[in-house]
Amino acid sequence: MLTIGSLAKKTGTKVQTIRYYEQIGLMPEPGRTEGGQRRYEDAELDRLSFIRHSRQLGFSLDAIRELLDLSDHPEKSCDEADAIARRQLRQVEQRMARLKALRTELKRMVHECSGGRTADCRVLEVLRDHSECLTEHDDIGA
Amino acid sequence: MLTIGSLAKKTGTKVQTIRYYEQIGLMPEPGRTEGGQRRYEDAELDRLSFIRHSRQLGFSLDAIRELLDLSDHPEKSCDEADAIARRQLRQVEQRMARLKALRTELKRMVHECSGGRTADCRVLEVLRDHSECLTEHDDIGA
DNA sequence: TTTACATCCTCTAGCTACTGTAGATTCAAG
DNA sequence: CTTGAATCTACAGTAGCTAGAGGATGTAAA
Structure with missing residues (x-):
């Protein structure tokens, strides 16, 4: 269970950027505490790492969206x-x-x-x- | 006396971009016809060429602003x-x-x-x- | 338990450097 | 005089974040 801040630190992302990715549908809506703060699982850490690594390689967010979609459907062609x-x-x-x-x-x-x-x-x-x-x-x- | 369209063509710039440069003060306000259309002189062609060439070399608009300022004051240091x-x-x-x-x-x-x-x-x-x-x-x- | 304080929340606006659109007007050629 | 391309203003949108206001929450020490 990670806070948004520790997720940010682990992935070298700014907190606002993570929220932005959620807003544009690149990251899923995470669970929340009773008080309404976001809490993340390892799956989301993996996903964000994938996104950041792809960004570092220069992929556009749209391209990353496609790649994530492929990655979510292992039966599709490579x-x-x-x-x-x-x-x-x-x-x-x-x-x-x-x-x-x-x-x-x-x-x-x-x-x-x-x-x-x-x-x-x-x-x-x-x-x-x-x-x-x-x-x-x-x-x-x- | 150039219209904005021919200035655009000569410099490989879009018409809107020229108006944008004017808006942010990178290009001066040109003369106008009675009907209100912009008409440019050779000095403005030179200035825009300078700007576009600098952009092609990757200079930011701020950097170009500085360079133009230097260029306008030949007594300053190189x-x-x-x-x-x-x-x-x-x-x-x-x-x-x-x-x-x-x-x-x-x-x-x-x-x-x-x-x-x-x-x-x-x-x-x-x-x-x-x-x-x-x-x-x-x-x-x- | 209270208090302090870092972290979190939403919302809005701003950044660079343009680009595109709508709807109205002007210019130049025929 | 008409036609049609080019121009006008004003505003919205693009990518990919980033920053700030103003308030709520979480946690650890006193």
Whole structure:
């Protein structure tokens, strides 16, 4: 029987976040004490761990919802879970490629800063100038 | 004299986004036609390009505000702009390191999926199990 | 048993950086 | 003069939380 606070501590989640997950139906409504405080079982600890671990891997709450649903129905095919993971992997690889390009440009900016007045600052100049930029008008991506 | 729509097209921004930037004071209030429609000058095109380019490099709107302010005052020291860029570079490098770790774990998940029932699915198993996970209880990061 | 105090409760609002919608108006071309 | 695309304002919604007010509860020590 865990209080919401100890559940939070065990999973590295904020108390409010747990209540938020309950609100959006990602966590079930737990039992309550007579006074109305939430008390959790081990099953809920497992579920929350699953959610947090998935979040750390970058899965969206919607994706996690699907994964939890699959996990609740062991007779279903594994393919769906695999597809979700693959989709996630693709996203991660896209983000990495993008960040690599950004890092290159940022490094160039920083190394070329001469340390004078902003009038001569390469950082600002590079930001002003799109032409050397390899990225087109696509989405920005978190 | 550009309409908001052509400014949007030239900079790869949505019309609403431009109005939003105006609302939060990132873009100045432009001139208007008699009928009340916005009309932009080249200076505003430059400013918006600067903003969008900076966004693509991952700068927050607050950081961009600072950069614009520096850019508006050429007598100030370049150091501040450089510091902002360096901060940004650090963030990008942190994100990349994080994504690398995630990619490793996701790849492991995907490759180990046997394609049976979800009951045996490694994807779900890995998500359930935190122990092999290298990441601690730190923030998730966009 | 009382008291102190950490933790819990609900509810509401705020955050970032937009995006979308409704319903009315304006502009430019034909 | 008409048509239709583009624009206007205002407001609501998105993800994924986070923070705060103001009050109730749980627990351990005095």
